Amino acid sequence: MKKILKIVLWSVLVLVVVLGGLIGVFIYKVKYGFPVSYETEAPKIDFPADKPAILLFSKTTGFRHGESIEASKPVITELAKKNNWFVYETEEGGVFNEAQLAKFSTVIFNNSTGEVINDEQKRVLEKYVENGGSLMGIHGAGDDSHHWDWYENNLLGAKFSHHPISPQFQKTDVLLDTQADSSLTAGIPKVWSHSDEWYVFFKNPREKGFNIQFTINGETINPSGNILFVTDKNYGMGKDHPVAWCKPIGKGKTFYTSIGHNEEAWKNEHFIRLIENALKWTQAGKK
Incomplete structure (x- = not known):
């Protein structure tokens, strides 16, 4: 016995x-993501002369939102056809070289997590934005796995804390902010319903001068991220809980939305319209 x-x-x-x-x-x-080798070879890209070029970058070394990444590609491809854009989709970091990056009007970090490009490529992207390029981030692009001060300060304006655990996905109303830019929110209702994994940040990006486009009422969700031995993540951002924001950076622009954990976002016409508007906004004023 x-x-x-x-x-x-x-x-x-x-x-x-x-x-x-x-x-x-x-x-x-x-x-942190798992250590990976960084791609440095420049790809061969045939840029059309008459179309704005968009770089859809979906590389991950941290948590992979595979469902959302795969659902996003056909949607963004259709938006490109509709608006006469050229989309180059890749997970190879070699495209982050000065000569090629300069040919894109917008770079999208499409749920990219972890450290996906090397230090030299980071400096190239920083210079690209500050000299007039545009950087967009979707959902996972805002977590804390990037360890890149410029990125956190100029795309996010706040440090990621956690997301709700129980339940992970919660349905609530997405609300038009009073300072929203009409070009970014055109065609989108002032109130629309959506279920997502709502990211919680330590600070409100509004405090860093970011222009908030949409929020949720953080008091309508359970924001607790406590799980197993994690017992200090039971807080949220309060009533003013931004979910989409932007900012001019140097001569360029950044836009981020924490919406988009899974494929459901890419079935929501209002979210898709937000992405389309954001892409138009990033291209506005460029030759």
Whole structure:
């Protein structure tokens, strides 16, 4: 009997250690991404002479929102056909070289997580935006796995804290902000309903001078991110909880939305219109 009890206890201990290890690996991947090699070879791209070019960059080294990434591609392709845009979709960082990047009117970090480009490529992207280019980020592009001060300061304006756990997805109203730019919100109702994984940031990007386009009432969701041994993530952003914002950066522009965890967002006509408007806004005033 004692032998059986000892076997059971050892089995439980092994399971606990293995489970703890797996949880640790998952947390590390979400927060830092796994180390990868960085692509440096410039791709061959045939840029049409008469179309604004959009770089749809979907590389991930952290948590991969694969469902959303795959759902986004046909939607953005259709928007490109409708608006006479050229879209180059890739997960290869070699495109972040000065000569090629300058040919794009807009770069989209499409749920990109982790450190996806090297330091030299980061500097190229920073210079591209400050000299008149545009950078957009969708959902996972706003988590804390990027470890890039310029990116956090100029695209996000705030540091990611957590997202709700129980439940992870919550339906609430998306609200037009009083300072919203009509070119970014054209054709979108003042109030529309959506279910998503609502990101919580430590600070409100409004405090850093970002122009808020849409919010949710943070008091209508359960923002707690507590799970297992995490017990200090039971807070939210309060009533004023931005979910889409933008800002001029140097001669360029940035736009970010925390909406878009899964494919449901790409079925929502109002979210799609927001992405279309944002792409038009990033291109406005460019030759």
